[in-house]
Amino acid sequence: MVPVSTRPRRRVGRLALTLVLTLPAWAGVAAAHSGGLGGATREPLAVPTWLFLFTGGGVVGVSFLLASFVTDRRLVDAVHDWGRPLPTPARALRAVARAVGVGVLAVVVAVGYLGPETGVRSLTVLVVWVAWWGGYVASTYLVGNTWPTLGPFRTLAERLPSLDRTYPDRLGAWPSVAGLLLLVWVEVMTPLADDPRLLATVLVAYTAVTLVGSAVVGADDWFEEVDPLARVFRFYSRLAPVGVVDGRLRLRLPGGALPDTVLDGRDDVAFVVTLLFVTTYDGFVATGPWASGVRAVEGVGVPPVGAYLGAYLGGAALFYLAYRAASRMGRRRAATYLSTDYLARRFAPALLPIAAGYHLAHNLGSVLVLAPTLAAVGAAPLSPPASPPQLAGLPSWVGGLELAAVLLGHLLAVWVAHATAYDLFPSRLQAVRSQYGVTAVMIGYTMLSLWIVAEPYVAPPFIAS
Amino acid sequence: MTAPDPTHDTHVPPDATAHVCDRCGRPFVHESQLALHRGLDHANGLSPDERAAFETAHEEEVADLRRFRLLALATLVFLYFGFLMTYAVVT
Numbered sequence: 223m224v225p226v227s228t229r230p231r232r233r234v235g236r237l238a239l240t241l242v243l244t245l246p247a248w249a250g251v252a253a254a255h256s257g258g259l260g261g262a263t264r265e266p267l268a269v270p271t272w273l274f275l276f277t278g279g280g281v282v283g284v285s286f287l288l289a290s291f292v293t294d295r296r297l298v299d300a301v302h303d304w305g306r307p308l309p310t311p312a313r314a315l316r317a318v319a320r321a322v323g324v325g326v327l328a329v330v331v332a333v334g335y336l337g338p339e340t341g342v343r344s345l346t347v348l349v350v351w352v353a354w355w356g357g358y359v360a361s362t363y364l365v366g367n368t369w370p371t372l373g374p375f376r377t378l379a380e381r382l383p384s385l386d387r388t389y390p391d392r393l394g395a396w397p398s399v400a401g402l403l404l405l406v407w408v409e410v411m412t413p414l415a416d417d418p419r420l421l422a423t424v425l426v427a428y429t430a431v432t433l434v435g436s437a438v439v440g441a442d443d444w445f446e447e448v449d450p451l452a453r454v455f456r457f458y459s460r461l462a463p464v465g466v467v468d469g470r471l472r473l474r475l476p477g478g479a480l481p482d483t484v485l486d487g488r489d490d491v492a493f494v495v496t497l498l499f500v501t502t503y504d505g506f507v508a509t510g511p512w513a514s515g516v517r518a519v520e521g522v523g524v525p526p527v528g529a530y531l532g533a534y535l536g537g538a539a540l541f542y543l544a545y546r547a548a549s550r551m552g553r554r555r556a557a558t559y560l561s562t563d564y565l566a567r568r569f570a571p572a573l574l575p576i577a578a579g580y581h582l583a584h585n586l587g588s589v590l591v592l593a594p595t596l597a598a599v600g601a602a603p604l605s606p607p608a609s610p611p612q613l614a615g616l617p618s619w620v621g622g623l624e625l626a627a628v629l630l631g632h633l634l635a636v637w638v639a640h641a642t643a644y645d646l647f648p649s650r651l652q653a654v655r656s657q658y659g660v661t662a663v664m665i666g667y668t669m670l671s672l673w674i675v676a677e678p679y680v681a682p683p684f685i686a687s
Numbered sequence: 688m689t690a691p692d693p694t695h696d697t698h699v700p701p702d703a704t705a706h707v708c709d710r711c712g713r714p715f716v717h718e719s720q721l722a723l724h725r726g727l728d729h730a731n732g733l734s735p736d737e738r739a740a741f742e743t744a745h746e747e748e749v750a751d752l753r754r755f756r757l758l759a760l761a762t763l764v765f766l767y768f769g770f771l772m773t774y775a776v777v778t
Contacts, residue, residue: 269778287759557716564696648723651751
């Protein structure tokens with residue numbers, strides 16, 4: 223999700239490569255990972271793919287076994303109960319932040335239509351993909367959720383009169399699942415990172431839909447149940463060290479709030495699983511087997527868009543069903559009368575650190591490399607330099623940081639599942655057994671992700687990007 | 688997103704006999720689970736019988752955990768050497 227030809231998954235490819243190389247020899251890793259983004263050529267894997275996949279799965283399995291050695295209930299509770307109060311920001315500061323949010327949206331849309339048409343010279347593309355999607359989104363899980371204040375859509379929506387129609391409860395949060403799927407579908411199928419005009423149009427459309435929707439059902443219900451961005455940030459911020467408890471800011475350990483988080487229903491579970499799935503799909507359509515598969519079905523007369531859409535919706539459903547099956551397995555293994563639904567709602571927050579870890583690894587390098595570009599283009603958005611500066615390369619430890627993000631995400635996920643299970647079950651062995659399903663899902667997801675990044679990058683056929 | 692619900696969300700099959708907590712109504716599959724639950728979540732005001740049941744269940748749990756730890760350790764050792772050998776052979 224970075225301008226021009228700098229698709230991040232190729233970086234992650236090399237990142238994953240380093241993951242494998244790390245296990246036998248950390249030392250050789252960093253050197254193999256150069257910071258350059260475009261025109262990346264992949265180093266060949268040092269080990270066969272199957273071993274690479276099993277190693278990744280093995281690391282997750284081993285961390286589950288290691289976590290199971292921590293059997294002191296008081297220790298497990300103490301870790302996630304830790305917290306300190308923080309001062310609350312003044313109203314004036316919040317008003318300024320709201321104005322900044324709306325101002326940035328206005329500038330970004332205007333420059334999208336009036337400014338240069340090439341991705342890497344466009345402030346619109348750089349602000350949306352580098353500053354916002356790469357940098358700002360990371361702040362929601364690394365620091366805390368500032369989107370309710372900074373997000374321009376809510377600020378605008380609250381200024382408008384509302385019809386205050388009752389939001390139909392039976393819809394739950396399913397519209398946000400559809401919205402998230404639609405957003406990522408548009409991102410994958412259109413050259414959003416290369417075409418500032420198109421990106422500005424998408425921003426205008428998103429603003430319009432949001433304003434109309436929240437005018438009809440009221441801003442609270444809209445941003446609580448429907449708006450996918452607000453919900454992504456709210457879920458991500460559950461693992462941030464700064465959170466809101468009873469209207470006051472509070473400092474906690476990263477991930478500390480997750481074991482106490484109960485999702486409201488299947489719709490929320492589906493949203494979290496979809497968040498994981500969309501990252502995977504973005505990478506999956508850029509693999510060789512997908513390219514030959516989609517060409518084959520095109521050969522027998524299926525329109526390529528149908529193949530993409532089928533794989534997209536089918537994949538999302540498959541992810542959700544796999545997670546449901548894992549919850550059922552946990553329920554059976556733990557010998558409990560807690561419902562499968564309830565277990566699914568309790569364990570799903572453990573998947574969030576994995577999603578956050580992959581997000582950080584995908585975006586850290588491109589944010590650093592393109593930060594000077596953003597500064598240069600931001601100084602003169604309507605007449606930016608012909609070829610704005612980029613960092614020529616990144617120090618090798620950045621690769622280590624990306625690797626650490628993926629690993630830490632997985633370790634945190636295993637720990638959150640452990641603490642959740644201890645909270646749920648009176649018997650500690652029961653708690654361990656209840657995690658078999660969710661651990662199996664995590665191992666499977668890791669192996670799938672590693673397979674995707676180990677596959678050479680093949681531009682997805684039949685779509686303009 | 689809400690805070691954990693103390694009553695939980697349970698489903699007892701119609702033909703099963705559940706061991707139900709008389710304080711909060713949560714059903715359990717095994718009596719030992721109920722005894723542990725009472726000792727952990729309703730520690731105040733346990734009757735002597737309930738306390739004895741909790742202690743027995745706790746001792747059994749510790750013994751089971753010890754067995755599980757041994758198995759987990761064996762699995763770890765197996766995985767470690769398994770990967771070590773595999774890497775030695777393959778690369």
